[in-house]
Amino acid sequence: MKTGGRIALPGDKSISHRALILGAISEGRSEVTGILRSADVRSTASVLRSLGVEISDLDAPVVSVEGTGRRGMRAPSADLDAGNSGTTTRLMAGVLAAQRFRARMVGDASLSRRPMGRISKPLTAMGAGFAFSHGDGLPMAISGGDLRGLTWRPEVASAQVKSAILLAGYCGDVPVEVHEPSATRDHTERMMRARGADVRVEGTSVSFLPGRAMPATPTAVPGDPSSAAFFAGLAALAESGEVELPGVCVNPGRVGAFSVLERMGARLRYDGLREDGGEPVATLYAAPAALRGVTIEPDEVPSLIDELPLLACVAARAEGETRVTGAAELRVKESDRIALVVANLRSVGAEAHELPDGFVVRGSGRPLAGSVVTRGDHRIAMAFGVLGAATGGDIAIDDPDCAGVSYPSFWAELAKVTR
Ligand code: S3P
Numbered sequence: 001m002k003t004g005g006r007i008a009l010p011g012d013k014s015i016s017h018r019a020l021i022l023g024a025i026s027e028g029r030s031e032v033t034g035i036l037r038s039a040d041v042r043s044t045a046s047v048l049r050s051l052g053v054e055i056s057d058l059d060a061p062v063v064s065v066e067g068t069g070r071r072g073m074r075a076p077s078a079d080l081d082a083g084n085s086g087t088t089t090r091l092m093a094g095v096l097a098a099q100r101f102r103a104r105m106v107g108d109a110s111l112s113r114r115p116m117g118r119i120s121k122p123l124t125a126m127g128a129g130f131a132f133s134h135g136d137g138l139p140m141a142i143s144g145g146d147l148r149g150l151t152w153r154p155e156v157a158s159a160q161v162k163s164a165i166l167l168a169g170y171c172g173d174v175p176v177e178v179h180e181p182s183a184t185r186d187h188t189e190r191m192m193r194a195r196g197a198d199v200r201v202e203g204t205s206v207s208f209l210p211g212r213a214m215p216a217t218p219t220a221v222p223g224d225p226s227s228a229a230f231f232a233g234l235a236a237l238a239e240s241g242e243v244e245l246p247g248v249c250v251n252p253g254r255v256g257a258f259s260v261l262e263r264m265g266a267r268l269r270y271d272g273l274r275e276d277g278g279e280p281v282a283t284l285y286a287a288p289a290a291l292r293g294v295t296i297e298p299d300e301v302p303s304l305i306d307e308l309p310l311l312a313c314v315a316a317r318a319e320g321e322t323r324v325t326g327a328a329e330l331r332v333k334e335s336d337r338i339a340l341v342v343a344n345l346r347s348v349g350a351e352a353h354e355l356p357d358g359f360v361v362r363g364s365g366r367p368l369a370g371s372v373v374t375r376g377d378h379r380i381a382m383a384f385g386v387l388g389a390a391t392g393g394d395i396a397i398d399d400p401d402c403a404g405v406s407y408p409s410f411w412a413e414l415a416k417v418t419r
Pocket of ligand 1: 013014015087157158159160161163184185305306329
């Protein structure tokens with residue numbers, strides 16, 4: 001397979017969710033450009049609209065959000081459906097913890113299996129009420145109200161947990177501190193600070209002190225590095241050519257996969273590095289080279305957690321072994337990504353095995369053919385789409401449309417840059 005061309009990247013998913021949510025709890029009308037138009041972001045918009053927040057058409061070039069302030073949302077008349085989106089559920093739980101009503105969050109089968117104890121525990125300690133029907137999964141009813149301050153040490157490194165606590169602190173007007181086991185993406189901190197909030201970061205500790213209400217602030221959403229990674233991986237696997245990825249967010253908390261691809265031997269280069277809307281942005285160029293297996297260390301994992309299915313597929317074509325540990329979180333993503341990545345690699349003829357908290361893949365140049373089960377997991381579909389597009393791949397994917405959760409135009413872009 002040869003590659004070549006330029007990809008117009010979709011907006012970053014994490015920043016798109018936050019632009020809507022922060023717009024909703026600020027004062028006045030916020031305008032958002034470059035928002036990701038995907039199923040997950042539509043879930044956040046629809047949950048906010050059910051809470052009385054006016055959001056204009058997501059498909060228009062500029063999206064406006066009418067802020068209702070810290071605690072200005074209204075009780076919903078039906079369940080809040082977060083669809084497939086963990087970010088919608090966990091960040092909105094932080095906001096709902098401070099509203100003076102009860103609301104119930106529901107989601108699809110995959111989301112309903114994901115653990116919510118990690119946010120219900122700190123938010124309960126702040127004074128919110130939580131009720132679950134089974135275990136700590138959705139449906140989850142949240143009774144919001146007056147909150148107290150909190151110092152929390154989450155067991156898992158999770159930007160969603162950190163963000164839920166920061167949002168509850170802001171909406172509840174109380175101080176919070178989060179001490180993370182390792183650093184996670186910092187978009188919430190950056191975006192709150194850009195709105196004048198007193199958010200301080202020291203190493204892996206983040207604190208918020210109450211103060212003025214956040215004013216409406218425009219957001220220009222940069223390109224999603226997690227979406228870019230599929231094309232950087234594709235370029236790494238190609239026989240020749242170069243892919244150009246303009247406007248990608250290169251926040252240090254998000255670029256671990258690019259560093260790993262470089263370590264594997266891929267030729268990556270950044271051009272035109274600049275700061276845009278509080279995030280570092282650049283054009284990324286990616287080109288092929290002979291690939292070798294690498295070790296991915298536990299402390300790198302948060303910066304590439306969503307890219308591990310793709311890296312596993314690239315590893316199936318690298319010389320030698322790739323080993324990932326410290327990634328037990330993969331088991332509670334949209335699917336059990338350790339089990340599903342390994343099972344799918346094996347079913348197309350690659351060598352891979354599970355570890356309790358990661359996996360090992362041994363690469364080869366042999367033909368890889370067969371079918372892949374996605375269980376509705378967008379990143380599994382796209383990772384194996386890349387592997388199938390590479391030379392020697394003949395892979396059928398059971399549900400390619402699930403890519404629409406984060407990257408609706410993925411298959412069209414893939415066809416454009418492969419020949
Ligand atoms: C996200 C954080 C990560 C990531 C998810 C989006 C966010 O999850 O996997 O796709 O926007 O904060 P965790 O924070 O649970 O690790």
